[in-house]
Amino acid sequence: MSIYTLGIDIGSTASKCIMLEDGKEIVAKSLIDVGAGTSGPQRAIDQVLQEAGKKREDMAFILATGYGRNSLEEFADDQMSELSCHGKGAGFLFPQVRTVIDIGGQDVKVMRVENGVMTNFQMNDKCAAGTGRFLDVMARVLEVDVQDLGTLGAQSTKYVGISSTCTVFAESEVISQLSMGTDKCDIINGIHQSVASRVAGLAHRIGVQDQVVMTGGVAQNTGVVNALQEALGREIHTSPLTQYNGALGAALFAYQKYQKAHKG
Amino acid sequence: MAKEVSPGVLALRKVVEDVYADARVAKKEGKLVGWSSSKFPCELAEAFGLNVMYPENQAAGIAANRDGEIMCKAAEELGYDNDICGYARISLAYAAGKRASRKFDPETLEYVINPASGRPLKDADGKVVIDPETGKPKKDPKTMQPYTVLDDIYEIEALPETTEKEIAYKNFRREAIKPYRQMRMPQPDFVLCCNNICNCMTKWYENIARMCNVPLIMIDIPYNNTVEVHDSNVAYVRGQFDLAIKQLEELTGKKFDEEKFNEACKNANRTASAWLRVCDYLQYKPAPYSGFDLFNHMADVVTARGRVQAAEAFELLEKDLAEAVKVGKTTTPFPEKYRVMFEGIPCWPKLPNLFKPLKEHGVNVTAVVYAPAFGFVYNNMDEMVRAYYKAPNSVCIEQGVSWREGICKDNKVDGVLVHYNRSCKPWSGYMAEMQRRFTEDLGIPCAGFDGDQADPRNFNEAQYETRVQGLVEAMEANAENKEG
Secondary structure (H helix, E strand, O other): OOOOOEEEEEEEOEEEEEEOOOOOOEEEEEEOOOOOOOHHHHHHHHHHHHHHHHHHHHHHEEEEOOHHHHHOOOOOOOOOHHHHHHHHHHHHOOOOOOOEEEEOOOOOEOOOOOEEEEEEEOOOOOOOOOOHHHHHHHHHHHHOOOHHHHHHHOOOOOOOOOOOHHHHHHHHHHHHHHOOOOOOOHHHHHHHHHHHHHHHHHHHHHHHOOEEEEHHHHHHOHHHHEEEEEEHHEEHHHOOHHHHHHHHHHHHHHHHHHHOOOOO | OOOOOOOOHHHHHHHHHHHHHHHHHHOOOOOOOEEEEEOOOHHHHHOOEEEEHHHHHHHHHHHHHOOOOHHHHHHHHOOOOOOHHHHHHHHHHHOOOEEEEOOOOOOOOOOOOOOOOOOEEOOOOOEEOOOOOOOEEEEEEOOOOEEEEEEHHHHHHHHEEEEEEEEHHHHHHHHEEOOOOOHHOOOOOEEEEEEOOHHHHHHHHHHHHHHHHEEEEEEOOEEEOOOOOHHEEEEEHHHHHHHHHHHHHHHHHOOOOOHHHHHHHHHHHHHHHHHHHHHHHOOOOOOOOHHHHHHHHHHHHHHHHHOOHHHHHHHHHHHHHHHHHHHHHOOOOOOEEEEEEEEEOOOOOHHHHHHHHHHHEEEEEOOOOOHHHHOOOOOHHHHHHHHHHOOOOOHHHHHHHHHHHHHHHHHHHHOEEEEEEOOHHHHHOOOHHHHHHHHHHOOOEEEEEEEEOOOOOHHOOOHHHHHHHHHHHHHHHHHHHHHH
């Protein structure tokens, strides 16, 4: 009989679920664009169960992760930090991974992974510069959709320097560039380089080793990925499941924990 | 059930209480009292029989009593930037006469109780009593506190005292100042500053001296970029020791008492030796106490290391610990699953929050850098200079790494939790490189979190909890990898 496990990643800006069969096959996934403290987690859970045609009782083990992981105490069997879950998920998708860079809604994490397990990490300080929220703020000022940043940045022809020290300062720099008539595509490219420079600094602290995998929603932005590749001088691998990576890791840990509990 | 406190801990608490109580008495008697930085050569002041208090220890106490924010804000209103050390801001506000006080009604002279304060009321079975009207736990009225407001002792002293009502009001306002000892430290008649502990000290003490119009006795110890202290550096500081003695002679009108000085040195050495032996008890597995206890005992090494009572109290604690190890007792209220080094000063205003996830995951702090930083023993004046040359922020990174890696090995830690302390840039600044070396040299994971030793506005509980959990998971993975 198949064993189904569920991983739920409640981030600060989105809620993601992954259902696994026997710790290998992805049966269903869901993503709702609001995170901790909203209806997002419940909606994401309902959606993933519905898609798989399963009920709570069919799940052998449920593991929550992410900023809002503690809010599911009654529903989930256990919780783990998103650090381990991102390491685990990346290890499943890229077995050779040694460095995982995750840019989430409000934090940036760089993890060292050995044999598919996170063994050390670095996180950003309290400043939001370099996070997903930073890009959201910039997209709003530029009046473009955050999803289009990658495509627009690729059309840049001129270097524009944007500060990576502070979101508020960077925002005023962007406004000032706009008022000077600078091309939006160049500004966007500058923003991507600003994010990359900050994240690269964090990555160097832990020591970057191949393979480097980038996870989290921001990994869908090719502009940031390319700028980071350039800043690190290494190839960065991404997956179409990038946004689900934390939930995937949680579902894998859920399977592992279920197995451990039922071994003896 | 009340927590059992060992005789050694009680003795240590009394030693610190006495430092402040003696100073209050001395001030009342018209004697000179001083404020000193934590690693100023206290032996010099002891030689003159001076009562000295310690603003760093005071600021930690004020912060732990949850008054750090109001005092930091008071300093910011005086014009000090919020980037400055939280201890310095608290101390500068205090020097300017600012006090955390209890709010009261000036007409009735009754305290105004903050309804949000207090602990939940418990019934005879120890269960929390729920208020049927609100559905929320009822508050135990005995634990409820008045609102905290900022007051100013100079404003109070300037109030008129002509009518009975005015006198009663003035007295009540004096009494309303928070009653704990750190909020009732007498104003200084002189200040003693040694910048070995950090460079911010210099300006901090210059400002106090100017605000209070009192003399400043300064000993400058430059950052030491080599592991050894060169003879020329010793001569530079030794010259300042001699000058400080001369300045203290002028201040007190007394001659330097060599006998008293030698006695203070003997006591300081005895205290330091006992302190080191107490620190070594953290090497036991499980440890009979926690590094957080050591943070509290630091107060004694800072405020009273030249007093014989401090040495005796540490020796008593040493006996308690020997007994605890023998019978397998520990002050840590959970089974020790992981052992970590806690790097940096704790976030005093957030101690319970700091402790919560550590307790949840069975993490005991079994190493802190204060052991070598304050455990110095010397045999003559030049050796004393060399000893005072070595403080966490005055030694080079090689020495800093060596201190820490030594404790990590001896105290058998599985990981390192680093406090990136917004108040202490010199200390936090080189931690990124240190973290890298700890992992490379010792093969252990490290996690850093943002916080502040005194200003609660710089700490985020959720961020901290994620980092602690990440560290625990990495330590677990590390252990599994080692086991193969």
